[in-house]
Amino acid sequence: MRVYAVVLTYNRQTLLKQCLEAVYRQTRPCDGVIVIDNASTDGTERMLMDGSFPGMEVHILSNNIGAAGGFSAGFRIAYQAGADFVWMMDDDVIPDDDALERLMDAESLLDGKRVDHAFLLSTARTETGLMTNTPSIDQRPNAIAYESWPMLLEHGLAPVSRATFVSILVPRATIEKHGLPIAQMFIWGEDTEYTLRMTRDVPGYMVGNSKVQHLRQTSGALSIRTETNATRLNYHRHFIRNELYVAAKYRGARALLKCRLRQLRLIRQFIFSGQLNKAYIVFQGLMESFNFSPAVEAADSPLENLGVTSRLMGRSVPVARPESVVYENSEVAAVQ
Known part of the structure; x- marks a missing residue:
């Protein structure tokens, strides 16, 4: 083997x-x-x-x-x-x-x-x-x-x-x-x-x-709340989009709805705390998730x-x- x-x-x-x-x-x-x-x-x-x-x-x-x-x-x-x-x-x-x-x-x-x-x-x-x-x-x-x-x-x-x-x-x-x-x-x-x-x-x-x-x-756990590295911070839009994609694919409509509502609450919290850049990153990930439907490649691709x-x-x-x-x-x- x-x-x-x-x-x-x-x-x-x-x-x-x-x-x-x-x-x-x-x-x-x-x-x-x-x-x-x-x-x-x-x-x-x-x-x-x-x-x-x-x-x-x-x-x-x-x-x-x-x-x-x-x-x-x-x-x-x-x-x-x-x-x-x-x-x-x-x-x-x-x-x-x-x-x-x-x-x-x-x-x-x-x-x-x-x-x-x-x-x-x-x-x-x-x-x-x-x-x-x-x-x-x-x-x-x-x-x-x-x-x-x-x-x-x-x-x-x-x-x-x-x-x-x-x-x-x-x-x-x-x-x-x-x-x-x-x-x-x-x-x-x-x-x-x-x-x-x-x-x-x-x-x-x-x-x-x-x-x-x-x-x-x-x-510690990955979180945009505690992220301070500028490069990594921008990557969180991928994390949010991917989390929503996985929820839709494997956990069902109810879990997806809860996940979306959680992101909306997070946007609101960032806005009220003056963290507009973080609010925008979460918004980006949320919006991208609606049209994110990648194909799975075969092993011989x-x-x-x-x-x-x-x-x-x-x-x-x-x-x-x-x-x-x-x-x-x-x-x-x-x-x-």
């Missing part, structure tokens, strides 16, 4: 190096390592080409297409390269040395018990040991109308529905069936939408003994659908035997 680790990065070369070092230390080596560089400008490319990570394949995108676009690119590139499993993470995720091995052990256990599953997920903690990126427990009832989520707790597994891309292992069959993350979401919410889409029929599973650290730049070109540096080969690696510094231009 070919497992490809895929890491999305943008202007965080120090964190990326820590992430890749941890990926290369895995007790179950990856069969390929792919980095999606979302048009970094901080010297990331030079760091990646210094020879520290043999056998790695780097796709340098011509422009930043947001986290959603980057993850969509990563899943499709690994899938089209023949990966049986895509182990996806952001560049600020530091997996324990046995994180992948524990995920694959859980995969074998579930297969042995013939338990259908959409994906597997590591548990994530902050540097101080606090739980973060906690998924939503899947609460579907069993044949006698009781929630069945405790069924595999003895094995350290819990079924989940909504999750993030902080160390998620997705089988090829799931990607083939459900397509790719929606690139048009740009940032914040694409992981929620994709995992809810994948778990419509069967749940994913959180694997208790597969552990990662998530070295987030900002702590070409990269140029994302409106980018990609320079390919290196070739992804198994990292278990670095002595057999022939490392290339070639650059191949993708089709427009």
Whole structure:
């Protein structure tokens, strides 16, 4: 079974190096390592080409297409390269040395018990040991109308529905069936939408003994109320639009109405408190949500659908035997 680790990065070369070092230390080596560089400008490319990570394949995108676009690119590139499993993470995720091995052990256990599953997920903690990126427990009832989520707790597994891309292992069959993350979401919410889409029929599973650290730049829940970074503040219109889109698609008309009313109240509060810029950003997201209906791309869709070109540096080969690696510094231009 070919497992490809895929890491999305943008202007965080120090964190990326820590992430890749941890990926290369895995007790179950990856069969390929792919980095999606979302048009970094901080010297990331030079760091990646210094020879520290043999056998790695780097796709340098011509422009930043947001986290959603980057993850969509990563899943499709690994899938089209023949990966049986895509182990996806952001560049600020530091997996324990046995994180992948524990995920694959859980995969074998579930297969042995013939338990259908959409994906597997590591548990994530902050540097101080606090739980973060906690998924939503899947609460579907069993044949006698009781929630069945405790069924595999003895094995350290819990079924989940909504999750993030902080160390998620997705089988090829799931990607083939459900397509790719929606690139048009740009940032914040694409992981929620994709995992809810994948778990419509069967749940994913959180694997208790597969552990990662998530070295987030900002702590706490994402909120425009507390946001002070000017760049991130403008991104909140995407978050609001995406939240409304997910509510409409997965939670129904009543939940959508509540979500819209909450945004209207938020606009009013910002106006009365003199925060007109924040009020306008919420208004933008709310208005955009009415006409936001992106199509889901199939797993074999070409990269140029994302409106980018990609320079390919290196070739992804198994990292278990670095002595057999022939490392290339070639650059191949993708089709427009």
